[in-house]
Amino acid sequence: MGKQRLPQILLMDIILMELLQVQALELVYHQRIHSSHLTSKIMSKIIKLSLFVFLFSACNNCYDIKRHIETLDYKFVITEKSEDNRFIEFNGFDNNNSKKKFKELEVWGIYDSVEIGDTLFKKKGEADLILIKKDTTIVFPFMCGGRYYQ
Numbered sequence: 001m002g003k004q005r006l007p008q009i010l011l012m013d014i015i016l017m018e019l020l021q022v023q024a025l026e027l028v029y030h031q032r033i034h035s036s037h038l039t040s041k042i043m044s045k046i047i048k049l050s051l052f053v054f055l056f057s058a059c060n061n062c063y064d065i066k067r068h069i070e071t072l073d074y075k076f077v078i079t080e081k082s083e084d085n086r087f088i089e090f091n092g093f094d095n096n097n098s099k100k101k102f103k104e105l106e107v108w109g110i111y112d113s114v115e116i117g118d119t120l121f122k123k124k125g126e127a128d129l130i131l132i133k134k135d136t137t138i139v140f141p142f143m144c145g146g147r148y149y150q
Contacts, residue, residue, distance in 0.1 A: 062144035065107060066127050069142060073124035076100040081114050090120055108140035 080091040088111045089103040102120060108129045114120075119132040127142035127149060141148045 062149060065105060065144055066142055066149050069104065069107070069122075069127050070125055072102075072104070072122050074100060074102055074120055074122040076102075076120055078114060078116055078118050078120055081111070081116070083111055090114065092120070107142055107144055109143060110140045113138060113140075 076092040076094040078090045078092040080089075082089045083106070086105055087103055088106045089101065091099070091101050094100050102122075110129055110131060113131060115133070117134070121130040121132060122128075123130075129140045129142075131138045131140065143149070
């Protein structure tokens with residue numbers, strides 16, 4: 001009879017050990033979920049903070065660019081145009097036959113609309129750029145960070 005009890009005790013020990021392992025795995029699983037949830041919350045806050053800083057700095061940069069652009073004063077007929085990365089460049093002559101060069105960040109979306117012979121007009125104190133064609137005048141408002149600035 002002692003021999004039969006030994007396998008039963010071993011079997012119960014094995015079952016008990018399996019139950020303990022299952023409980024330990026459940027505990028680890030719940031800790032990972034909690035840790036993952038905590039990590040997710042932290043990452044969410046970091047992303048929100050980064051987005052806020054990016055948007056705030058982008059706005060400051062846009063206002064700085066706008067202030068610079070408002071100091072420009074141009075009116076000349078375009079004889080050459082080129083594009084380099086984010087910059088546009090227009091060369092030409094004004095009414096006094098003086099050579100003019102306009103090289104700025106492309107913040108208007110004007111480059112593709114410009115043709116040789118068009119007149120570029122930029123009034124000091126304003127951010128808009130005006131393109132005078134033979135039959136049309138187009139106003140290009142200053143745009144930065146995906147939005148227009150007045």
